[in-house]
Amino acid sequence: MDEASFLAGYNPRDYPAVAVTVDVVALTIRDGKLCVLLVERGQSPFAGHRALPGGFVRDEALDEAALRELAEETGLTPGDGNQLDRVHLEQLKTYGDPDRDPRMRVVSVAYLAFAPHLPEPTAGSDAAGAYWVPVDEAKDLAFDHDQVLAEGLERARDKLEYTPLATAFVGTEFTISELRQVYTTVWGEELHAGNFHRKVLSVPGFVESTGETSARGGERGGPKARLYRAGDARLLHPALLRPTREDRVR
Amino acid sequence: MDEASFLAGYNPRDYPAVAVTVDVVALTIRDGKLCVLLVERGQSPFAGHRALPGGFVRDEALDEAALRELAEETGLTPGDGNQLDRVHLEQLKTYGDPDRDPRMRVVSVAYLAFAPHLPEPTAGSDAAGAYWVPVDEAKDLAFDHDQVLAEGLERARDKLEYTPLATAFVGTEFTISELRQVYTTVWGEELHAGNFHRKVLSVPGFVESTGETSARGGERGGPKARLYRAGDARLLHPALLRPTREDRVR
DNA sequence: TCAATACTTCTCAGATTGAGTAAGACTCGA
DNA sequence: TCGAGTCTTACTCAATCTGAGAAGTATTGA
Secondary structure (H helix, E strand, O other), rough: HHHHHHHHHOOOHHOOOOEEEEEOOOOOOOEEEEEEEEEEOOOOOOOOOOOOEEEEEOOHHHHHHHHHHHHHOOOOOOOOOHHHHHOOEEEEEEEEOOOOOOOOOOEEEEEHHHHHHHHEEEEOOOOHEEEEEHHHHHEEOOOOHHHHHHHHHHHHHHHHHHHHHHHHHHHEEEHHHHHHHHHHHHHOOOOOHHHHEEEEEEOOEEEEEEEEEOOOOEEOOOOOOEEEEOOOOOOOOOOOOOOOOOOHHH | OOOOHHHHHOOHHHOOOOOEEEEEEEEEEEEEEEEEEEOOOOOOOOOOOOOOEEEOOOOOOOOHHHHHHHHHHHOOOOOOOOOHHHHHEEEEEEEEEOOOOOOOEEEEEEEEEEEOOOOOOEEEHHHHEEEEEEHHOOOOOOOOOHHHHHHHHHHHHHHHOOOHHHHHHOOOOOOOOHHHHHHHHOOOOOOOOHHHHHHHHHHOOEEEEEEOOOOEEEEEEEOOOEEEEOOOOOOOOOOOOOOOOOOHHO
16 A cells, blocks of 8 residues: 555555454462463364463553453452552563464454462353463463463563562562562572672662561571562663573574 | 453454554664654645554565555665665554544554665655654654654664664664764763773674774764674673663653 | 571672773864 | 864773672571
């Protein structure tokens, strides 16, 4: 289509019908593992495969559609004072290869969601077919969802470096250790506890002290730890860089 | 829509028709200024306003649609050995507010393009209505394109820090000074020439020497400079951080 | 009570950064 | 042709940041 016909106005009936959906890569940490929310597909295509939760966009903004899908699959109601209100949602990427869905042209806007510990979706609800799966067991997903998940994980790992995203995985009050465990879980690498501590406290606006102390020490011993909450920084400066970056440079 | 009806199959006729377009934020440096490619709108809505180049997605991948739109508006043919082959294209974000186009629901996938010096689109071609505009003069654009441009610029400024993106704005062979001018132009900040030099050469894979020297010195004096080409790094480590980040942290 | 754990702080050497300086190559205009 | 000004490149140095190790102490489970 040239510029003239573009300006002449839209006539979508001249083009094949396109469906627009949202898919959500919802990540949380359960039992020390990074997990993603998946749904079981009952019907063809990809019957028996698992897929990212998602669905058609209605008369709503794309962000709203993503939050709605997440709410439906987790069984939680947004704005209800539950953990869903603390979920961090951001757009990941849009996937629109002509043959990514065998039935028709589907353009899917993928979202990335970071959540603190959410309850297991309850059976009997709309969310009956959804459950949390450790990311390293989430393979063979329907459509191009393997790729979507992979790109979502890469984005999450990167954002941990230069944004306070890690605080979205813990409760409103947390210890430096809990925060460090988010990093080690998502990155799959151990971090030097002392240096991490120094670094987190030295980045302006990353965390602020509550003045309180945790109720008890670690599971296997150790002293009580001071509690912090997320600060007002939107970017970490200086950033918390991953130790072994050289591998990922080229 | 609940999970059951989602799995039951798509029936897009149950939903309002949605059009999918691509819009391109094409950036280049001309006369020491960061410029964006805009087209003039002749028709309502937003007649007389300028807009980002874009159009409907056909039976093609989204990336292909973006490259095609860019080719049509610049008057260049992809794969033709011209500068278009060196353009770096990446997806920016998808915009889909229900009322962003007054005529119907339009979901637009925005792309960011970084180009070395491209020719001015020639009059008489399809690209007659397109021209390069310094980004600080690109205001009052049609639809939500002010916002799209703003987010594209922010992305470009960020990516200069941790990717070798700057090399996409210069020729295949360039001097360290030319590279530094890309940074100062995009960031709008002066950089210490000596430190920049040291830093660029110390980042593995950022640039590699050609062994050659520029044909002449700077416009107003100075010695000839060594020539480099882009290296094989995809990420800069350590990154080239902007000097005044504190302002942007919260 | 003991051994193990782990929060927090400290130390120290090495690397990196920002700011300044300097030698020499080059351009332009007088 | 010469001199002033410009620019590339390299070097210096103090301040800061980093990674690695270790110390001191509080707390846990056995």
